[in-house]
Amino acid sequence: MKQIAIAVIGGFRAESVQMRRSKLLLFLATVQSVIFIFLVSIFGLTGSRAPIAIVDEDRGFYSAIFTDSLNNAHHSFSLKFMEKEKALDAVKHGDLVSVIKIPAGFSSGIEAGRNVFIDVMVDNIDVDMTEDIQRAVPSAIVNFARKAGLPGIRVKVNETDMIGHDTGFIPYLVVSALALAAFVVSGILSAAALSHEFESGTIKLLEIAPVNPLAPISGRIAASALYSLAVLLISLSVVIFFYGIIPLHPLELAAAVVMCVIIFSCAGALLGAFLKRTLPAASLVFGLALPLYIDSGAMEPERFDGNAIWAIAHLSPLYYAVGILEHAFHGFQVTPEPVFINFIALFIWAAVLLIFTAGVLKARMASC
Amino acid sequence: MLGKIWAVAFLELRIWTRMPMAAAGALIPPLGMVILLLVLSLSAGKQPVALVACSKGSQAVRMADIIKKDSEAYLLTVTDSSAASNMLAGQEVAAVITIPDDFDTALAKGSASLELKLNNVDIDFSDDIRRSVDRSAAQFDAPAMAPRDGDEGQGEERDPYALLMDSPNPYLINIAEDDMRETNVGFLSYQLIPALALLILSVGLAGSALMRAKERENGTSRYLLLSPVPSWALIAGRLSGGLLASLSALLPAAAVCLLTGVITVPPGHWPSLVLIFITTGLFASGLGNLIGSIIPGTGLAAMTTSTVSAILFFLGGGFTTIAFLPEWLRIISSFVPMRYAIDGLRQSLFYPDLKGIVTDLAVLSLSALSSIIAGMAMFRKSWS
Numbered sequence: 001m002k003q004i005a006i007a008v009i010g011g012f013r014a015e016s017v018q019m020r021r022s023k024l025l026l027f028l029a030t031v032q033s034v035i036f037i038f039l040v041s042i043f044g045l046t047g048s049r050a051p052i053a054i055v056d057e058d059r060g061f062y063s064a065i066f067t068d069s070l071n072n073a074h075h076s077f078s079l080k081f082m083e084k085e086k087a088l089d090a091v092k093h094g095d096l097v098s099v100i101k102i103p104a105g106f107s108s109g110i111e112a113g114r115n116v117f118i119d120v121m122v123d124n125i126d127v128d129m130t131e132d133i134q135r136a137v138p139s140a141i142v143n144f145a146r147k148a149g150l151p152g153i154r155v156k157v158n159e160t161d162m163i164g165h166d167t168g169f170i171p172y173l174v175v176s177a178l179a180l181a182a183f184v185v186s187g188i189l190s191a192a193a194l195s196h197e198f199e200s201g202t203i204k205l206l207e208i209a210p211v212n213p214l215a216p217i218s219g220r221i222a223a224s225a226l227y228s229l230a231v232l233l234i235s236l237s238v239v240i241f242f243y244g245i246i247p248l249h250p251l252e253l254a255a256a257v258v259m260c261v262i263i264f265s266c267a268g269a270l271l272g273a274f275l276k277r278t279l280p281a282a283s284l285v286f287g288l289a290l291p292l293y294i295d296s297g298a299m300e301p302e303r304f305d306g307n308a309i310w311a312i313a314h315l316s317p318l319y320y321a322v323g324i325l326e327h328a329f330h331g332f333q334v335t336p337e338p339v340f341i342n343f344i345a346l347f348i349w350a351a352v353l354l355i356f357t358a359g360v361l362k363a364r365m366a367s368c
Numbered sequence: 369m370l371g372k373i374w375a376v377a378f379l380e381l382r383i384w385t386r387m388p389m390a391a392a393g394a395l396i397p398p399l400g401m402v403i404l405l406l407v408l409s410l411s412a413g414k415q416p417v418a419l420v421a422c423s424k425g426s427q428a429v430r431m432a433d434i435i436k437k438d439s440e441a442y443l444l445t446v447t448d449s450s451a452a453s454n455m456l457a458g459q460e461v462a463a464v465i466t467i468p469d470d471f472d473t474a475l476a477k478g479s480a481s482l483e484l485k486l487n488n489v490d491i492d493f494s495d496d497i498r499r500s501v502d503r504s505a506a507q508f509d510a511p512a513m514a515p516r517d518g519d520e521g522q523g524e525e526r527d528p529y530a531l532l533m534d535s536p537n538p539y540l541i542n543i544a545e546d547d548m549r550e551t552n553v554g555f556l557s558y559q560l561i562p563a564l565a566l567l568i569l570s571v572g573l574a575g576s577a578l579m580r581a582k583e584r585e586n587g588t589s590r591y592l593l594l595s596p597v598p599s600w601a602l603i604a605g606r607l608s609g610g611l612l613a614s615l616s617a618l619l620p621a622a623a624v625c626l627l628t629g630v631i632t633v634p635p636g637h638w639p640s641l642v643l644i645f646i647t648t649g650l651f652a653s654g655l656g657n658l659i660g661s662i663i664p665g666t667g668l669a670a671m672t673t674s675t676v677s678a679i680l681f682f683l684g685g686g687f688t689t690i691a692f693l694p695e696w697l698r699i700i701s702s703f704v705p706m707r708y709a710i711d712g713l714r715q716s717l718f719y720p721d722l723k724g725i726v727t728d729l730a731v732l733s734l735s736a737l738s739s740i741i742a743g744m745a746m747f748r749k750s751w752s
Binding site: 196 | 392393399415431475480481484488489491493496502503506537538539540542544553555558668672675678688692714723
């Protein structure tokens with residue numbers, strides 16, 4: 001038992017020395033974990049506030065109310081007041097999604113109770129963006145009619161929100177991006193630790209060690225997991241201090257981060273043992289990161305995408321991790337399963353991966 | 369001399385194809401991107417919503433029909449109140465729209481309402497639902513607010529103003545929509561273009577970087593000093609090899625996109641498209657040579673190239689629309705060559721003219737030249 005403990009500690013020390021010597025590797029892992037948070041935020045910026053030009057040829061009382069309504073139409077538009085020619089030029093070059101022209105006589109027409117027209121030029125290059133505009137302009141008109149107190153409107157919408165406040169897309173995305181950062185950093189670092197043993201041929205030497213070779217390898221994986229945890233703390237600091245998202249349940253957050261590191265370190269080690277090379281293992285982790293992230297409820301509760309995609313999402317630990325992280329930060333339940341079930345699922349993932357990784361390692365070492 | 373350069377280029381390509389791990393490393397990120405797009409395209413735009421019609425009155429039925437017909441906005445489940453509540457709690461739907469049992473009576477008094485219960489965990493889909501329900505409610509009094517059919521306005525001469533004027537509208541504002549194009553480009557087609565750019569970038573960058581890193585690891589790079597071929601020709605051959613690798617990965621992917629109709633090239637836009645692919649490939653190859661000549665070890669080179677390509681891709685508008693970004697980010701993005709590659713590809717494929725393509729090509733060529741010069745210098749230095 002003592003020999004095994006010494007071997008584990010030895011592996012841990014060896015990997016720590018290796019890590020300290022690979023400053024570039026640690027730097028890249030840190031950059032990747034932080035960069036993912038920022039890159040995900042960039043994606044979040046496209047979820048709302050489509051850039052559109054307002055060509056206001058009326059400049060009257062009601063056109064001001066209408067532009068205000070456009071501005072408040074459920075985060076739909078980022079308005080830019082422009083001259084017609086400039087606006088048309090910008091929309092043709094893809095700098096704007098749409099140009100809305102409020103014609104002269106708009107205010108007097110509304111004042112007189114006459115129907116008026118607004119010209120909405122849409123760059124319908126992308127069906128998704130076009131449909132957003134086609135929904136948002138009527139929504140702004142509804143808002144305008146309410147503000148202007150127009151008569152004859154018989155149906156209104158009474159909204160009841162399940163959550164007392166709205167949460168921006170970016171605060172939602174960056175929290176789930178922590179799970180992605182854990183996946184990338186832990187996966188790559190532990191895969192590198194394992195495949196380095198194969199690449200340098202030292203795995204063969206472990207076979208003649210007086211203890212089970214899994215012991216020093218466990219130490220190596222533990223060291224890489226610890227480094228991953230340290231790197232993730234930097235990402236976590238970015239989320240808390242840069243984005244200003246304060247976790248409602250810090251202990252839950254800590255537990256989730258630790259579980260993520262354990263699971264993804266095991267997954268990385270498994271990959272390293274299978275592929276025996278750092279290069280494809282790192283690329284595979286990197287390439288799988290975004291698809292797995294998207295199919296984990298990272299952008300919205302996953303079941304909203306349909307039961308088939310939701311069912312597939314259960315196959316990835318990221319799904320449960322995102323469920324816990326969203327609850328830990330925002331108090332949201334984004335999986336139909338309660339948080340404790342998500343924790344149990346992560347424990348099962350960790351246990352299965354630990355056993356499976358040990359089995360695969362044993363087999364791979366035997367084949368060396 | 370050209371023959372020698374080509375010989376080195378083909379040798380580079382052959383070595384690369386014999387390194388399945390390197391090829392997999394370069395191809396996995398763009399493949400991951402395509403999978404991501406497929407997943408996203410399944411859910412883009414429509415939101416799962418339950419409709420509960422508590423009234424059987426004629427006006428309530430009309431209201432329900434308006435909502436049912438808006439298949440662009442809702443993935444609708446018509447159900448009863450308790451089932452809808454269960455679906456909302458179980459996250460099968462994001463919202464429940466209820467038409468109350470007194471809808472017809474309230475309507476006669478001019479104060480009917482639609483009850484919307486919304487799971488507003490984030491504003492992205494919540495706002496989509498809010499906009500859609502607003503439009504449905506408005507459509508009841510103003511039928512002209514109805515979403516347009518996909519084929520409306522194509523092929524037939526219509527006067528939208530006359531049609532709208534005939535329609536009642538207490539909101540007083542009518543929308544005269546003018547689409548810039550005959551057809552909308554689907555979400556998948558629109559986003560696949562950047563995926564092609566990522567493919568060139570990833571293969572050119574990772575392919576070249578890993579070849580250089582491997583040469584340094586194996587110590588074979590110093591033998592190049594003994595070569596009878598001038599060093600510039602060797603380097604040019606290596607760069608061309610990186611470009612060939614990029615193009616050989618791109619061609620089958622582009623062919624599949626063209627054959628399946630996911631992308632179509634407007635007449636006269638082929639030359640600009642080919643030039644963008646080549647300049648992007650050269651830029652990627654030059655940068656890959658630079659990274660591979662600086663970063664020690666294939667593993668580290670792989671991590672560096674994946675990080676660099678992710679940054680270049682995202683900041684270049686690969687997964688976003690630059691116009692949506694804040695000013696400061698747009699300024700940063702203007703220094704990212706991939707922005708010009710993606711802009712140029714979209715301009716060539718989706719727009720009728722080639723506005724801005726000269727700028728795109730000029731920036732890409734300049735970036736390619738800079739990366740090639742820097743890559744060559746570092747590569748040559750690494751021999752010793």
